[in-house]
Amino acid sequence: MAAPEGQEAIVAEPQRPITNILIIIAMQTEALPVVNKFHLTEDPHSPFPQGVPWVRYHGTYKDLNINLIWPGKDPTLGVDSVGTISSALVTYAAIQALQPDLIINAGTAGGFKAKGASVGDIFIVSDCAFHDRRIPIPVFDLYGVGLRKAFETPNLTKELDLKVARLSTGDSLDTTEQDESSILANDATVKDMEGAAVAYVAELLKVPAFFIKAVTDIVDGDKPTAEEFLQNLASVTAALDVAVEKVISFINGKCVSEL
Ligand code: ADE
Numbered sequence: 443m444a445a446p447e448g449q450e451a452i453v454a455e456p457q458r459p460i461t462n463i464l465i466i467i468a469m470q471t472e473a474l475p476v477v478n479k480f481h482l483t484e485d486p487h488s489p490f491p492q493g494v495p496w497v498r499y500h501g502t503y504k505d506l507n508i509n510l511i512w513p514g515k516d517p518t519l520g521v522d523s524v525g526t527i528s529s530a531l532v533t534y535a536a537i538q539a540l541q542p543d544l545i546i547n548a549g550t551a552g553g554f555k556a557k558g559a560s561v562g563d564i565f566i567v568s569d570c571a572f573h574d575r576r577i578p579i580p581v582f583d584l585y586g587v588g589l590r591k592a593f594e595t596p597n598l599t600k601e602l603d604l605k606v607a608r609l610s611t612g613d614s615l616d617t618t619e620q621d622e623s624s625i626l627a628n629d630a631t632v633k634d635m636e637g638a639a640v641a642y643v644a645e646l647l648k649v650p651a652f653f654i655k656a657v658t659d660i661v662d663g664d665k666p667t668a669e670e671f672l673q674n675l676a677s678v679t680a681a682l683d684v685a686v687e688k689v690i691s692f693i694n695g696k697c698v699s700e701l
Contacts, residue, residue, distance in 0.1 A: 459697055464542035464649075465510040465686070466533060468549055468636050469522045471675055473499075473512040475683035476548070480690070482510055489539035495523060496532050498540075504694045511536045525613045526572075526639035533643040544593075544698060545651035547640040548686050550678055552617070552667060553657035557607070557631035561660060561674055564685045565631065566599050567592045567609040567653035570638040573624035574612035587628065590641045593650035595701040598692050602685070607631035609653060611638035615668060617661050625661075633661055650698050654689060656682035 467473040476482075482499035490496045495514030502508065513523040513532045533545070553559025568591070575586035592609075599606055610630035612621055617633065625633055632655045644651035658678045659670035693701065 457697055457699070458543075459505065459695055460543045460693055461505065462507045462540065462542045462544075463509065463690070463693065464536050464540055464545045465508065466529060466536070466545065466547045466636070466640055467510060467512055468524045468529060470512060470515075472549055472679050472682060473510060475679060476510060476686050479683060479687055480508055480510075482508060490532075490535050493517075494535075496528075496535065498536070503690060506690065506694050508690070509536065509540050509542065525635045526611065527613075529636035530639040530643050533640045534647070537643070537647045537649055542649060544693070544701075545640065545644050545649055546654065546686070546689065547637055547651065548654045548682060549634060549636060549656070550658040550671070550675065550682065551609070551632040551634040551655035552615075552659050552661040552671075553632050554625070554630070554662050555660050556662050558605075559607070559631050559657050559660070561657055561670075562678055562681055563657045564604055564681060565607045565609075565655045565657070566595060566604045567632070567637060567655060568594075568606050570609045570611060570641040570653065571628040571630070572612060572638045573610040573621050573628055573630070573633070574614065576620075576624070587624075588638055588642060589628070590638065590645055592641065593652045593698070593701070595652050598689060598701050601692060602688050604654075604685070609634060609637045609655060611635060615671065617667065622661070632657060652701075654682065654685055656685070 482501040513528040
């Protein structure tokens with residue numbers, strides 16, 4: 443399918459097997475199971491500027507060099523550096539330093555039951571957009587929404603039997619009425635705090651990127667989001683970890699055009 447007008451499809455070198463992958467995960471709780479599963483180790487000579495909290499874990503799995511970047515803890519407050527600013531910065535810095543063939547952004551998300559999401563579901567993202575960048579001036583409105591296609595992975599999606607949905611990204615865990623109507627206008631099933639920012643940088647630097655999101659909480663349900671998120675974080679992270687392992691195993695030995 444052609445990319446929407448104004449959007450360039452990312453066409454990576456189709457015939458060379460993927461060797462260098464970059465996984466971006468915002469929360470330590472989400473990242474560490476993947477680090478442990480692939481026996482990744484922290485790089486003592488980080489390629490990032492001195493003083494930033496960003497952490498590079500790396501290792502090999504079969505024919506793949508795996509780099510997992512976690513944006514680390516906020517230097518002042520000591521909590522995970524979630525959200526679009528940190529994720530855009532680490533994506534930019536990691537692409538510059540590591541020249542990956544492929545980016546995977548994995549993490550948790552809120553899901554909409556009206557669009558068919560349940561807690562524990564794992565989604566591959568078809569398109570990303572922002573829901574909290576409202577600029578009601580012609581064309582700036584479209585820039586704010588920032589709709590982008592993710593790199594398409596039809597074979598991977600089919601083989602691993604994953605659901606496919608649109609993702610909407612914003613810098614808040616909770617959802618105001620205004621956010622909710624923008625998310626529905628984006629036709630999104632899942633909502634996170636990083637995806638569209640990673641997609642923006644990946645497109646700028648022409649690296650194919652796809653997104654795996656696991657649902658921890660139901661946005662249009664009756665439980666308070668923060669409570670439901672924290673309650674389900676450990677179990678859903680375990681499911682995400684299994685999915686990431688299957689995805690990496692599928693990728694090994696393939697070219698991007700075979701995903
Ligand atoms: N990550 C997990 N749940 C989320 C939600 N409801 N909104 C944004 N990011 C999330």
